[in-house]
Amino acid sequence: MTENTEKPVSKLEIDRPNDFKFRVAYDVYSRAWDENGSDGARLKLNELILSLSKSEGDYSGFYAQIHEYRRDLASFKSGRARIETQRKRDWQKTDARDRRNSRHR
Numbered sequence: 001m002t003e004n005t006e007k008p009v010s011k012l013e014i015d016r017p018n019d020f021k022f023r024v025a026y027d028v029y030s031r032a033w034d035e036n037g038s039d040g041a042r043l044k045l046n047e048l049i050l051s052l053s054k055s056e057g058d059y060s061g062f063y064a065q066i067h068e069y070r071r072d073l074a075s076f077k078s079g080r081a082r083i084e085t086q087r088k089r090d091w092q093k094t095d096a097r098d099r100r101n102s103r104h105r
Helices: 020-035 039-053 059-069 088-103
Strands: none
Touching: 020 039, 020 059, 039 059
């Protein structure tokens, strides 16, 4: 009787202290690794970070391919946020009116 014993997929430990872009990419890989439990996803993540570490791929390709394995995408929002401002005099008028109304309630 033969048993199919495969080695569990292990997380790669690649460190480049002087390469900031790679360190950020490795952090993204590490988070995606921790969030995904399947061996297939982890194998693909290992392939992606290995190809990036061997300079076979570019960073935009890496992020495009790792996109489907990430769950922390809600933390990033591109685009500009609209900030509404108010003139000081307008604010003073509304503040005085609100205070006056609250005194007489």
